Amino acid sequence: MLTGATIVLASFAYVGLLFAIAYYGDKRADAGRSIIANPYIYALSLAVYCTSWTFYGSVGRAATSGIGFLPIYLGPTLMAALWWYVMLKIIRISKANRITSIADFIASRYGKSQILGGLVTIILVIGIVPYIALQLKAISTSFSIILKYPEVVMPDKAGAPLFLGDNTFYIAMLLAAFTILFGTRHLDATERHEGLVAAVAFESLVKLLAFIAVGLFVTFVMYNGFGDIFNRAAEVPQLNALLMLGGASGSYTTWASLTFLSMLAIMFLPRQFQVAVVENVDERHLNKAIWLFPLYLFAINIFVLPIALGGLMHFQGGGVDADTFVLTLPMAQQQPMLALFVFIGGLSAATGMVIVETIALSTMVCNDLVMPVLLRMKWLRLTERPDLSGLLLGIRRGAIVVILVLGYLYFYLAGEAYALVSIGLISFSAVAQFAPAIIGGIFWKGGTRTGAIWGLAAGFLVWLYTLLLPSFAKSGWLPITFLSQGIFGIDLLKPQQLFGLYGLDDTTHCLFWSMLANIGCYIGISLLQRPNAAEHSQATLFVDVLKQSSATAGSRFWRGSASIDDLLALLGRFLGPERARDAFAVYARSRGEKPNQAPAADADLVHYAESLLAGTIGSASARAMIASVVDEEPLGIDEVMNIIDEASQALAYSRQLEQKSRELEAATNELRGANQRLQELDRLKDDFISTVTHELRTPLTSIRAFSEILNDNPQLDTGQRAKFLGIIIKESERLTRLINQVLDLAKIESGNAEWHSSEIDMREVLEDSVTAVSQLFKDRNITLEIKAPPELPLIVADRDRLMQVMLNLLSNAAKFCERPDGRVNITLMRQDDTLRVDVTDNGIGISPSDQKIIFDKFRQVGDTLTQKPRGSGLGLAISREIISHFGGRLWVTSTLGEGSTFSFTLPIKASSKFEVSGLKLDQKFGT
């Protein structure tokens, strides 16, 4: 017989078995031979999605709304089709950043924001509490029912005293104890619990088998197969309606919104994130899970409707809650072993959920809520404690108890007013609020922290107002007028018909308004601002995760150095000294270094330490802690506590600093280069002055010498006197010319030269220049010819300056062309948008090395064996300045011994440079 003792014993035996599995799983994991490292276990662990909601609640839902229970499972099926893309991305990101919870994920994405992490945690705790209450309700109800075996009696709802007098409270506390034992036996940097996953997978198997067992029993033992049940049900009018959509089974809108809701829930429920992302051993397991997990859902749902119909027909006239059919049908058929199996299955469904969910929540509460606050309280002097791992575990255990007590309180206060599924939907809607921040966060780089905070807050408040508070109102804990008349009696603010929107069910209504507020704030505010450096780098890290190699992902954005001892000490505080040392040894080994021979604390090691720490205290806090030891400045950890809530800003600062120092380095290099150029210029200037001096002294020497000679030798004959005076005059002219040219060049170079531009015919300029030098050429017997096409466009330039250039080129040509058959040709032609002038001689030519320097100031090249060419050495330098002033180019081609060609081009269209000087000119002459 089924006595209370048997049931309790069986329950404990079952839990003991779970422990054994968990223990074995952990042992194998420690030995490096993971039992969960296969896709089947992974898919089964995902089935932690199916809680007592599924196990008991689906039948209840089916009994009132037909196939209306199905969207909750169709949504995840559809989502699984997208996992390949979305889930893979989330897993990659989480692994690369050692993200251990959904709060951590969101906080990390938006610049490692502690505020965001805290906000997500608060939303989750409040949002998930009803869900945990649901499990408590299921266990408690099923326990009371099976206790009455063989009678089928619904448990007495009223009158149970709070806490100590209530079975449910003990159940909650037992669950807390299980969870603490399962999940917080030790700290792990990755927050992975292999044993737990193994146990959860086992539970998934048990609940599936139990449910299918009942299904088979109802369908094939109580009735003759599917057809029989449906045929009989069709004969009952109320039941017939359940087989169709639209009427009793709910509208299409509800159907669609539930599908959507469950799509989000399968991704973002803390326990789903825990098993799918955090506990994922190998991302390839996702492949199989993509179809295995939907298959599991399919299997556990196929008998829901038959059981519901069977229950409704069997317990006609009511009195038995449809949520309990799974258990009560076997009981009514006198099947104690099956009933016990079902009870165990239900227990599996509930405990699996509670354990994983509370572990995930407690990690978040600890890392994202409590620790940041505690670390900030200076008087606690936490940072000086050598080992904080005990404290961390304590906080988590405390959080587990608190969460379960909250769940119990919700159950006690509001649990009776709702069916299992409705309670669950409240939680689903809360979790859905994370969708914009997460989905947006991994696909859109523009999402900002402020946008995410406001989006979440807005969505959460709407959820609170339209779904959670009404649940309290319906249970009588808030005045019911809150529902019927709205807050302060304002009709438009009726929580379930917000702004007059009605016709939707509660969940859809809440989903619509909360998503509108959430997405609106998230996108709107994000668009209004630019992400700061920390947000931007995290955004890139997240959005582009599939493009990065996972090894380098985090450290790319971080450069720093720290002493290994500091890092080790810091890690030791949170992980415990031994684990910290082990972790460093593992790191050293992975890098092929000896464990004791400490590797240099390079960026990779710092990043490694940070990610280890992130696993334990959350990424935002970890960043702040690491920054305190990595920073070179004498910044104590105490000071870091002050800015811990601005951890992301600290990060931004350090990046900005880094950026600044890079800029500084670049500027320094530029300065150094500029200095070198200045020195070079200075040297050139010295050379120039020295050369000018030399060039000035030479004619001056002659002038002075001959003047003195004439002065001291009055007896000289007239012929000599005339000769000496001629030299004086010639050298004076040379001096004058030189001084003029130096001034000219200085003016051109400094931009102070006057340009008198007009439209000119280049051919005329050439002809005039030829006329000017014709005597010189005639004297030296050099032929001079112009070749030019008849029609050429005019150009705009300074005529006198061009003459200066031509005379310079022609006199140079004449100088180097002193030979019997010397000839110089001037060629004018059009080349693209320019006019080109070539002055070609058949003189001695210029060597390639000299070609480079002849345009420099005072560089004279000549046949040094005979005589230096006469000239200042400035002519070509000035000519080049003139030509380039008009946007042209002057260059030389030459072969030694065969002659040289000096060429220049001038643009046909007026250059902008000219227009500017032309303007200056107008102003000058206009006034």
Add this chain to the structure above:
Amino acid sequence: MKPKKILIAEDEPSIVLSLEFLLQNAGYEVTVTRDGNEALRMSEREKPDLIVLDIMLPLLDGFEVCRRIRENETLGHTKILMLTARGHESAIEKSLALGANAYMTKPFSTRELVKKINELLTTAAA
């Protein structure tokens, strides 16, 4: 007494002309060269008593000519007067270090030049 021989190594024609006039006027036998290489050759051949040596000479500059002459023992008696158009101390120091006996900066005083040459050649004779 045989007139003393002076070699002028200078590439500016008008300066050469003035030096030629001045030194002939002072009673010296003057030879002229316009580049460094020729200056060396002429020195070896003519064994002048003094060389008026411009620093900025084509092909081989005055410093180099000075150094090589000082290396040549057969020219031990030859005095060297450097002419420089650059008033740099360094040029002067360098000239003296290389073994020049005196220097003059362009533009020079013709009287001083002749005086200095006279002095140099008188000391040599004594």
Add this chain to the structure above:
Amino acid sequence: MALFLLGCLLFNYPLLSLFAGQGEIFGVPLLYAYVFTVWALLIGLMALVVERRSD
């Protein structure tokens, strides 16, 4: 991705409404049969795609 869209289409109005009425196949109500058949089909297709891709 295509499967996701296909699923969304098949599991929603208006296609769903075609099967929401009376009628049965092999004694099973039409709607029930439709949803579960499509579901099974979808899982099968997903398995096919995924397994083929991972080869």
